Amino acid sequence: MPSILVVTVVHDPEDSRIRHRQIPALLADGWQVTYAAPFRAYGRPEPILGGLRTLDLPRAIGRDRMRADRAARDLIRTEAGTHDLVLVHDPELVAAVAGLRLRNLVWDVHEDPAAALVAKDWLPGPAKGLVGGGWRAAERLAERRHRLLLAEYAYQDRFRRPHPVVPNTVRVPAEVPAPGTDRIVYLGTVTMARGTAVMVDAARRVHAATDGGCRLDVVGGARDPESARLLDDACEEGIVTWRGFVPSATALALLPGALAGLSLLQDLPNYRHSRPTKIVEYMAHGVPVVTTPLPVAVDLVEQAPAGIVVPFDDPDATAAAILALREDPARAAAYGAAGHAAALAAYDWNTAGPQFTATLRGFLA
Template identity: 55%
Template sequence: MRILVVTVVHHPEDARILHREIAALHERGHEVVYAAPFTARGTAPRPEVEGVDLPRASGRDRVAALRAARSLLAERGPVADVILLHDPELLLALPGTLRRLRREGPAPVTVWDVHEDTAAALVMKAWVPRVLRPPLRTAVRAAERLAERRLRLLLAEDAYRSRFRRAHPVVPNLATPPAGPPPPPGNDRVVYLGQLSRARGALDLIATARLLAPDVGVEAIGAADPDVRDALQAADRDGVLRWRGFLPNDRALARLEGALAGLSLLHDQPNYRHSRPTKVVEYMAHGVPVVTTPTPLAAELVERHGCGLVVPYEDPPAAAAALRRLARDSRLRLDAARLGRAAALSELNWGHRAAGFVDQLEAWVEEETAGVPVAAGTAGAGQGVVRGARRRRAGARVPARPW
């Protein structure tokens, strides 16, 4: 298949997009064009991916990114078998494009990968005026219902199913555990992995680091929102913690091994109540005990598998006390690491779900191009059938544009 993957919001090195989904498509032999804000994020496409640079949609500055995305879809869409969209904003670039594609012949299978509860996430956006948040939430829910009628949907969480009227496949955020046994957790270094913001507990992280110093160091890996960047830079400058900024996924994950614990300090926000923090799964996969606030899915994982400790929301002293307990108690620390790693290998392993993700896209393409209904999630749709469908699609449209 020829797959056009598009984001104007996410980092081009996003683990779900690049390191799980695109990697799985390459493993199956499909061709991928990856359109993302490479320049704006200060990174370059990986050698195995054809990259297309797009502007970044950030805050209220989204018009240029959507115009560029619309042009890209008009240019590359006609010769794609699948258009895989990763941002709800991109739904605004679709209507005219899809109408044109359908006039030319069978339209590509257009898929929206639903990463989060968009309406709930608006509550946390500082750039959205409070007075506009209720009508925007209503508009987002309406857009989701419209998208459900016009597109194929993939959901990142089972909990997102209740937002939609139909059943849609779930492609969860899971980990790729390292092949060999990771080193045992140490007792003097704590790691935070992921985007840093107020709602994700960035200021709590700094306060926790102050309470742990100098016995236990804290390392933060990830890009930061503008309103916490100065505080993180000051904490790094003063030796309170080490902020490494954004690191590519492979380098970031390598920093986990041997850590005392991995932190997830999410606040109690609607968007986090239905999502399992990917960082928690990654900590488990790399044999690192977890210390998390009680967001429901994270707390359920930790308590069910005994792989760490749950602390109250916005309570740095409690987080510091839990980390000191892990540092003192080697048996608790080693058991948490072992149990988390075992659960990640058996239940939370992307390797067990990657083929199903690719099978789903292949089945949708076969259904659209051959006109033969295929059950959702049918395994082994067949590369030969899909490639034949692509040839039929190309014949129907007679596209002159190179892929």
């Protein structure tokens, strides 16, 4: 029975990719899993599952990262030798374990850290270019020393060698209801870079145009104070229901029957080559998508077709797209059905999960 140590100090312990896709797939495949994550820092209970052992770590946030990185390094030094593989989900942990000479470390590449620096308010502007260049050099070094899994096919361009890709797919239900008329949904972490201001403004316009007949349902925690303030104000106005963090299974159960799912990411480097998981989740549950024109998002939505593409930072166009779907139920139903079919064919974790575990078994050899 193979064993694996899964480590993060950045991601929420309830992260969908880690906790609700990869770990269940590993347990189902017969692995013994140790999951080290910042449970207490996020206020999350440690899951109790057969074959799963949990360890608590500090959380790396903003400029307060060194303590978490050191704790993770110490834990990995202690635990790595008793596990067949060590799967880390944060790029900084690859740097943190430098010098430990690990031969069983796998880095799951979730994002483009260098490109993501643009949206890091805690990092001074002049330092972003320097740190970004350092990340690129660190990635090339990590590639030579460790195994990599990529969450996006586009990430391959950053590396010199081919690496297996485990995309962010979801478990797609066999059947889904048609879109309704009274709810818009947003699923995921809420930040200004992810379009909080546009989302709230659009919801206000839709609420007014429908005499309160259509509201925005936000399912996810706010990562910046301005997003939290905007959502609190919108809740007081009665145009938004903000549920905060909700466990994955409960959150996904809120999607079916929604009129539209919003993905209003800004035009930032880290988003241009990433597949927004929320779009796949909306499609999987038969919800028409309203998205900004990031390249991968446009491909997802237009190929199905599964929804409407709107300009960046445009609440008027976003509200108009939502109202157009509400006024044309047949069009909304067609988008929902096509998105569901596309997700079932290409983005179903029920298929990708066994491929993921087979890839890790290949690393054991």
